[in-house]
Amino acid sequence: MAEASYDIVILGGGSGGYACALRAAELGMRVALIEKDKVGGTCLHRGCIPTKALLHAAEVADHSRDSASVGVRTSFDGIDATAVQSYKDSVVDRLYKGLQSTIASRKIETIIGDGRLESPTSVRVGDDVYTAPQIVLATGSVPRSLPGLSIDGSRVITSDDALVLDRVPSSVIILGGGVIGVEFASVWRSFGADVTIVEMLPQLLPLEDEASAKVLQRAFRRRGIGYDLGARFESVSPSDDGVVVTLAGGKTLAAELLLVAVGRGPVSDGLGYEEAGVEMERGFVKVDPLCRTSVPSVSAVGDLINTPQLAHVGFGEGILVAERIAGLPVVPIDYDGVPRITYSDPEVASVGLTAAQAAERGIETVEVNYPLGGNGKSVILQTQGSAKVLAVKEPGGPGRVIGVHLVGSRVGELIAEAQLIYNWDAEPSDVAQLIHPHPTQSEIIGEAHLALAGKPLHFHA
Numbered sequence: 130m131a132e133a134s135y136d137i138v139i140l141g142g143g144s145g146g147y148a149c150a151l152r153a154a155e156l157g158m159r160v161a162l163i164e165k166d167k168v169g170g171t172c173l174h175r176g177c178i179p180t181k182a183l184l185h186a187a188e189v190a191d192h193s194r195d196s197a198s199v200g201v202r203t204s205f206d207g208i209d210a211t212a213v214q215s216y217k218d219s220v221v222d223r224l225y226k227g228l229q230s231t232i233a234s235r236k237i238e239t240i241i242g243d244g245r246l247e248s249p250t251s252v253r254v255g256d257d258v259y260t261a262p263q264i265v266l267a268t269g270s271v272p273r274s275l276p277g278l279s280i281d282g283s284r285v286i287t288s289d290d291a292l293v294l295d296r297v298p299s300s301v302i303i304l305g306g307g308v309i310g311v312e313f314a315s316v317w318r319s320f321g322a323d324v325t326i327v328e329m330l331p332q333l334l335p336l337e338d339e340a341s342a343k344v345l346q347r348a349f350r351r352r353g354i355g356y357d358l359g360a361r362f363e364s365v366s367p368s369d370d371g372v373v374v375t376l377a378g379g380k381t382l383a384a385e386l387l388l389v390a391v392g393r394g395p396v397s398d399g400l401g402y403e404e405a406g407v408e409m410e411r412g413f414v415k416v417d418p419l420c421r422t423s424v425p426s427v428s429a430v431g432d433l434i435n436t437p438q439l440a441h442v443g444f445g446e447g448i449l450v451a452e453r454i455a456g457l458p459v460v461p462i463d464y465d466g467v468p469r470i471t472y473s474d475p476e477v478a479s480v481g482l483t484a485a486q487a488a489e490r491g492i493e494t495v496e497v498n499y500p501l502g503g504n505g506k507s508v509i510l511q512t513q514g515s516a517k518v519l520a521v522k523e524p525g526g527p528g529r530v531i532g533v534h535l536v537g538s539r540v541g542e543l544i545a546e547a548q549l550i551y552n553w554d555a556e557p558s559d560v561a562q563l564i565h566p567h568p569t570q571s572e573i574i575g576e577a578h579l580a581l582a583g584k585p586l587h588f589h590a
């Protein structure tokens with residue numbers, strides 16, 4: 130048995146863990162990063178990156194199918210699933226190599242092995258023990274299922290299986306209309322599959338503003354993507370050529386595959402957290418606003434804690450923890466101010482509060498909805514959608530902007546400006562001063578704020 134000591138030991142090398150490691154090393158700490166599989170975690174190997182590669186292939190397929198609408202003759206001969214997989218894998222491999230080399234260049238010790246918290250200041254991997262005055266838990270999350278629904282990896286699959294599928298299915302039922310379900314629906318439809326989403330709540334993307342969901346739903350309907358909203362899954366049974374899903378009320382749906390996309394649960398079972406005194410809540414590690422657990426020497430970040438399950442949230446928490454441990458001043462993350470993007474066609478992007486959240490918090494608001502049909506670049510790109518801006522209602526006119534909600538092709542790239550507007554407490558009249566370049570999609574942000582500030586340019590209600 131070997132024992133090695135560091136300034137900080139991090140368990141889990143996904144977005145949260147490796148961001149913490151990189152920042153801690155930059156701040157001069159001796160860091161051990163323990164990972165049982167591959168650094169980069171879900172985001173790089175089974176999440177953000179491979180899904181966005183598939184979505185890019187899907188976009189290329191749509192463009193080649195629709196190219197005649199802009200006068201370009203091409204022929205669309207279908208999807209080569211093996212080649213799509215190779216392209217996706219090449220993207221992941223390249224980023225994986227880059228990440229490994231960045232980690233090595235900061236002199237972080239990467240230990241490949243299954244770790245377990247042995248005490249508030251040590252992690253065991255096999256016979257070896259790694260000790261440090263500060264431990265960071267970052268073991269992430271895995272796909273969840275529903276009671277009585279077993280995943281077999283062939284007919285009933287998770288996003289992990291969907292990402293390595295060697296064919297385009299002829300038809301798919303997707304259980305769950307959240308981000309993951311909606312993104313796979315978009316990919317598979319572009320690849321030619323019949324797709325139906327089953328969502329228990331009354332809208333797709335239940336965490337997004339109702340107006341955005343309605344625009345997405347209309348776009349999906351136009352694309353031939355079916356969805357059953359307010360529908361409760363009851364059971365699934367095998368059929369000759371796939372599965373039959375029964376919903377409450379008796380409706381049945383048949384398809385080649387069922388993708389279960391009902392959310393992700395934390396990886397914490399059997400890892401020694403509770404035994405070391407770390408307080409837990411429904412499998413998540415409980416933390417305070419600075420990611421401190423109930424044990425003073427133990428912090429936790431990423432999907433393992435009950436904050437938005439996003440890679441960039443993990444990055445932010447990892448950096449916060451490294452800086453706090455180094456004694457730098459830190460402030461809690463404002464999770465409302467973190468941008469969220471669903472990369473389907475069309476994309477849905479937002480920051481701040483939805484209209485429903487504002488109402489729940491008793492905030493009176495004014496809003497403007499700017500349709501993308503009034504934006505030159507969006508018309509050129511043949512995309513439809515909308516920009517909705519919510520501001521606090523003040524007696525003298527609109528006050529602080531508290532929510533920006535965008536739908537349309539590539540609007541994810543625009544949300545960073547909205548993030549600045551939200552996080553700098555800007556008012557519509559402040560943003561209205563900024564001249565946006567023409568013709569760009571960024572003008573939808575400018576136009577919506579001009580309209581809210583009472584001086585609309587191209588907008589008419």
Ligand SMILES: Cc1cc2nc3c(=O)[nH]c(=O)nc-3n(C[C@H](O)[C@H](O)[C@H](O)COP(=O)(O)OP(=O)(O)OC[C@H]3O[C@@H](n4cnc5c(N)ncnc54)[C@H](O)[C@@H]3O)c2cc1C
Pocket residue numbers: 140141142143144145146147163164165166167168169170171172173175176177178180242243244245267268269270288309396400430431432433437438439440441442443
């Ligand atoms: C299909 C899909 C698409 C997504 N798309 C996006 C997106 O576009 N944008 C976005 O922001 N987020 C996206 N996400 C979410 C994002 O991937 C996660 O929020 C992020 O990966 C969480 O990072 P993490 O470090 O907390 O956990 P993880 O990335 O899950 O990393 C945890 C790591 O810990 C390791 N580990 C676990 N247990 C042990 C152990 N006992 N010993 C050693 N190592 C261990 C695991 O192997 C893993 O590498 C997506 C997720 C999925 C599934």
